[in-house]
Amino acid sequence: MAYDKPLPVPTREDRPFWEAAREHRFVLPRCRECGHVWFPPYESCQRCLSFEREWFEAxxxxxxxxxxxxxxxxxxxxxxxxxxxxxxxxxxxxxxxxxxxxxxxxxxxxxxxxxxxxxxxxxxxxxxxxxxxxxxxxxxxxx
Amino acid sequence: MSDRSFAGRTAIVGIATSDFRALYGRDPERTREELATHAIRGALEDAGLEKSRIDGLVTGGTSHYEPIAYRAGLTDVRFVADYPSAGRMCAVALMHAAMAVEHSLANYVVLFNSVCFRSQQNRFGYSSGSTGLMYESVYGMASPGAQYSMAFTRYQHLYGGSEAQLGAFALAFRKHARLNPVAIMQDELTLDDYLAARYIARPLRLFDYCLVNDGAVAYIVTSAERARDLRHKPVLIGGTAERANFREWYVDLEFWADACGSMKRDLLDPLGVTTADIDCLQVYDNFSPSVLWGLEGFGFAPRGEGLDWIQDGRIELGGELPVNTSGGLISEAYLQGWNQHAEAVRQLRGEAGARQVPDCKRVLYWCLSALPNASLLYADD
Known part of the structure; x- marks a missing residue:
């Protein structure tokens, strides 16, 4: 039977997260400027508002x-x-x-x-x- | 006293609420506008105020100003504020109405909230097409109630306490509702009934959840000075406070302790009011644990001991601290805190009939949500 539960709707904010999950990797965003780690994966850092986001293996x-x-x-x-x-x-x-x-x-x-x-x-x-x-x-x- | 305070300089002078019980039968043609218009007319009559004096209009919850202004013929308005569609805006709306009056942006502000959740068959807890900030729906998570439920399991993990103890809220509010002819829930509720009711999001059960209904509430705010020329003894606005809790998971990981502490410092401390000075609480009981955490956060009950503290009638009429004497959102009606403020006014006027708290001088309201807010109303002596 077709999967009938809600599914993610990836956007540029979180597409890397879902693509990594597809590869069975759990990645989180981290700020290149201040080192803060956050979720959900907004494009910018919640602490310093930098858009210099990197992904790392959680x-x-x-x-x-x-x-x-x-x-x-x-x-x-x-x-x-x-x-x-x-x-x-x-x-x-x-x-x-x-x-x-x-x-x-x-x-x-x-x-x-x-x-x-x-x-x-x-x-x-x-x-x-x-x-x-x-x-x-x-x-x-x-x- | 802090400079931010204009305690006692503004007042609620007129209130009206729907007959929530009479409206509980569905009517697909019922509108929020007709309910609001009834309530505004009722509030004007209660105040003994000519409609032409209204020059401010504030709406909260799901209502909107324009369709109501047409129907109520409000043509001389110079202050309008319309708050987002969420239950948490009541004390925020009251704050801005009082500020407008204090600063002469308007002299008589009418505030209202009007809902047709039941007749319009609103579904709460999940909206299609949305996966939410934290992708909750992909995991089958939905509804604020489930979030409070999750926080309650955390609370029990840290402090203990049983589901039966939590039932003291539902039992107290039902007991009070049975003294309020317009309250929707009129049947006796025993602890056995409470425990036998179905779980919604375990460990929370049906009677830990607020109602889904139709109805409206309106009140009128003016200066204390003008208020003294009107029909009833004014109910003074001691103040309001907000302390945002913007977290994607909705509930506060410390059960709103910081938010309550902050609101207490802003609202009660400048007036020298302590918890012992509060005669009753009319608080936001969207889900019963919310009341528990407010009792602890404001310091009525010791942290982690709230479930013991509420037992044996302490929060019932006749007890040490009556809570939600009209039945609250769980047993009177879900008017999103607006019915709580109306009940506070009745209590402070001494007009609450069979559910009157003797010598009621000060009433505290709070709503613990993503935007916690609180208000203090007191009698004009």
Whole structure:
């Protein structure tokens, strides 16, 4: 069956992000002038407003900040998934991203859970970055 | 007192609200304009003011000034402000109306909000074609309620607290609504009912969510001096405050502690008003955890202890700090904070009938959103 969930609509702001995801790479924008890392991938730095943006390979690691279990069919295509989880993940690099956890039973999802990215090719064109339980502890405390 | 304050120099002099309950049946031909016109007429009558005196027009929420101005025949207006379509603009609109009066840009400002969400079958939480700044919809994320739900799981992780404890808000607001004939929700709500209701975005349930309804609210703001010549005892505007929280994920990661602290410093401290001086709260209960975090942020409840603090009737009429005595957005009507201000005026006039807070002198409002704002109203003694 054709994929019927919402898909990204890339623009020049975020096209590099989705192109990298298609190649199973998780990239984030960083400011060449001040070093700030941000998300969502605006063209300019949120700290110094520079447009000198570079992309770097992210750690693909983070921690669940909070989660919810969606119980109502708000979003087209997700009706058959109900109930499903949505998480807000704090990436090791600092930014927050929405995503879903895969392979974690609902009653084991909790804030503080260390997670790592997985790449799901949902269509020919698009890959979504989801997260699973991290296989080893977060690298945050390591040098 | 700080120079920014014009506390007590402006007043709300007329209010009107729809019969929200009577309007709960859908009517596809009902319009925001007709509801607003009813409310404006009601506010003028309540104030005892001739329409010709209105020279300022402020709209908030989903209403717009022009179609209403035609219908209400407002022809001598010299101050207009029209706020974006979002629930969070009520105290902002009040602030600008009061500022206009303080600076003689207008003498009598009529403010209103009017919604037809139910009759027009508005769908909240997802708009097609939008993937959002953080691509939330590609992951099935939608609705502010789900964002508050997510923040509530974080809160529980840090501080504990049960879903049943959160139910104290829904139970209190329903109890109050049952004393308000125009409130939409009139059936008794027990804790068992609350817990048996369906989850919307777990852990939040149906009765943690505000209503979706039709209705309008209007009020009139003028100077305190002019107010004293009108029909009712003026309700003075102590002030308003804003503290933006512009983050793409909508909720505040510290449960709005900074925003509430900032608004408290701007709004209450210059007047020497403390939490102990507030007689009741009429606050934005779009989703019940929002009230919890305001109680903690403004210092009514200790940080992390709010769920314990609200138990045993403390926030109910007759308790230490009645909250949302008309039923709030959850049980009276979703008029986006405008009904809360109308209830504050009734309480400060002593006109709240069966739900009157004894000797009510000061009422605090807040709305915790991407643009947190707050107001303090007090009685003219």
């Amino acid at each position: 750690s693909e690691r983070g921690v669940v900040w909070g989660y919810t279990l969606m119980q109502q069919p708000y979003v087209p295509g997700y009706r058959d998934e109900l109930p499903y989880n949505v998480v807000l993940v704090e990436l090791e690099e600092g930014p927050m991203v929405y995503s879903n956890l895969v392979g974690v039973p609902d009653d084991e999802i909790r804030p503080g859970l260390a997670v790592e990215a997985v790449f799901e090719d949902v269509t020919e064109e698009f890959t979504l970055i989801r997260f699973r339980r991290a296989e080893e502890p977060s690298g945050r405390d390591r040098t």
